Amino acid sequence: MNRLTSLIFALIILSLKVGAMPTDKSVEPETFVRVNLKILGEENSFSIVYSGKPSKGFWIDEYNKVDIDPDFMFLPVFSTLEDFGYKINAGVDDMNYTFIDVHRGRLSQEMELTSSTTSYYFNPILVSNNQENGIGSYENSFDGNNVRVFTEYVDSAPYVGDAAMRIFDFFNSTFAREDQLQFFYVQYSPISCDEHKVTRSFKPSIVFAKSPEDIATLAHEISHLWWNRGDALTTEKWLSESFALYSEMMFIRQDQGEAKFNKIIEKLAERSNDLSPLLGGHRFGKYGDGLIYVKGPYILYQLENSIGHEKFVDFIVAVNRDQVSTTGHLLEILEGQTSVEVRKEFEELMKFRFIGIF
Numbered sequence: 001m002n003r004l005t006s007l008i009f010a011l012i013i014l015s016l017k018v019g020a021m022p023t024d025k026s027v028e029p030e031t032f033v034r035v036n037l038k039i040l041g042e043e044n045s046f047s048i049v050y051s052g053k054p055s056k057g058f059w060i061d062e063y064n065k066v067d068i069d070p071d072f073m074f075l076p077v078f079s080t081l082e083d084f085g086y087k088i089n090a091g092v093d094d095m096n097y098t099f100i101d102v103h104r105g106r107l108s109q110e111m112e113l114t115s116s117t118t119s120y121y122f123n124p125i126l127v128s129n130n131q132e133n134g135i136g137s138y139e140n141s142f143d144g145n146n147v148r149v150f151t152e153y154v155d156s157a158p159y160v161g162d163a164a165m166r167i168f169d170f171f172n173s174t175f176a177r178e179d180q181l182q183f184f185y186v187q188y189s190p191i192s193c194d195e196h197k198v199t200r201s202f203k204p205s206i207v208f209a210k211s212p213e214d215i216a217t218l219a220h221e222i223s224h225l226w227w228n229r230g231d232a233l234t235t236e237k238w239l240s241e242s243f244a245l246y247s248e249m250m251f252i253r254q255d256q257g258e259a260k261f262n263k264i265i266e267k268l269a270e271r272s273n274d275l276s277p278l279l280g281g282h283r284f285g286k287y288g289d290g291l292i293y294v295k296g297p298y299i300l301y302q303l304e305n306s307i308g309h310e311k312f313v314d315f316i317v318a319v320n321r322d323q324v325s326t327t328g329h330l331l332e333i334l335e336g337q338t339s340v341e342v343r344k345e346f347e348e349l350m351k352f353r354f355i356g357i358f
Contacts, residue, residue, distance in 0.1 A: 140165045144182060145172070151188035156212045160188045163212075167219045170251050175316040176226050184225060188212070215255070216248050223247035229325040235281045235291055236326060242296025243316065249297065268298040279327065279350040299349050306345070307338055 138149045140161040145168055149161045164186050172180045186206045206225075210217045223244040230239030253261035275281075275290045278299065282288060304312035315337045324330050327350070335343040 142169070145169065146183040147186065148183070149186045149188055153188060153212075156188065159212050160186060160208065160218070163215050163218055164206075164222065166255060167215070167222050167251055170254055171223060171226070171247065174250065174313050175247060175320050178317055178321050179226065181225060184222070186218075216252055219251045220244050220248040226320050229323060231325070234283050235278060235288070237283060238278060238292040238296035239325060239327070239330065241292040242300060243319070245293060245297045246300040247316075249301075265298070265301055268294055268301070272298045277351050279347075299346070302349060303334075303342075303346055307342060311338065 138151070138157040138161055140147045140149070142165060145165070147161055147164045147168055149157045149164070151157050151160070164184075168181070168184070184206065186208050188208050206218070206221045208218055208221065221244075224240070227240050227244040227247065230236040230241075232240070249261060249264055252264065271290065271294045275287045275295050276285075278291050278295050281291045283292075303315075307315070315334060318333050318337055319330060322329070322333060324333060331343050331347060334346060
């Protein structure tokens with residue numbers, strides 16, 4: 001009988017080794033990866049419960065939790081080889097998932113995960129060019145930089161890879177010029193996003209689930225390889241999302257021209273004055289998303305329009321270099337890069353509902 005259980009435990013990932021493993025063709029599952037974890041502490045109580053709902057683990061930063069679901073397994077938290085501390089809520093199907101060497105209430109250093117389906121939510125690092133699942137690896141390289149696209153859509157891979165490389169080169173030469181990356185991965189799986197937010201950035205990889213011509217979304221997610229700061233539970237998240245969106249817009253301007261960029265600005269301007277002020281706004285209030293995805297980028301446009309493109313790029317280079325995570329720190333950087341007057345004017349834009357000419 002197939003038993004369904006749930007284990008809830010705390011762990012800190014101190015080291016990681018991921019590799020594709022061969023599987024027995026006659027036995028499910030087809031996808032097989034091994035993750036080595038070092039577990040901190042003990043868990044003395046286990047709840048026996050099962051939830052077949054799709055994973056809620058996409059909002060890792062906000063809720064400090066990852067769900068491992070039998071049908072929608074997504075492990076971005078394991079991909080960056082850094083130290084993490086998370087609470088893992090793992091819905092476990094005993095047929096497909098096994099926790100090795102659980103004894104005396106202590107989890108071992110090794111956890112084995114398997115999945116019976118080819119999941120679009122697999123991190124590309126874990127996919128590891130798994131031809132058994134129909135997923136191929138396509139590499140784009142130029143001037144020492146490398147982009148690898150993992151996908152089963154062979155015809156779209158060159159297009160996505162070329163677009164990703166153009167975006168990569170642009171970001172490395174603008175706001176990331178002092179913090180350049182040399183490689184990243186894109187898993188390209190165009191599926192419906194009505195139920196799942198699957199277009200995500202987890203350094204050094206991107207999960208891209210939109211149509212291949214949606215270059216703007218691809219640029220946005222690639223920019224999050226750098227723009228990933230700011231408290232996600234407050235409007236300080238604008239330091240991630242507004243900067244990512246404006247970076248996306250800067251690329252569109254460079255790649256598709258001023259006319260396309262100006263149309264985007266016009267839409268932001270129309271919507272911006274219907275929103276509350278950016279400073280003091282509530283992240284989960286009526287205007288929460290609008291503040292960070294509309295008003296924030298529009299304010300950044302006003303700043304660039306005021307101080308000029310070169311000074312603006314110098315400013316966002318400094319913001320990225322100093323890993324700014326609060327608006328107060330941002331204003332200090334702006335004053336240092338420009339003047340007290342510019343800082344005051346910019347701060348006023350964030351305080352008022354209606355945005356005039358900077």
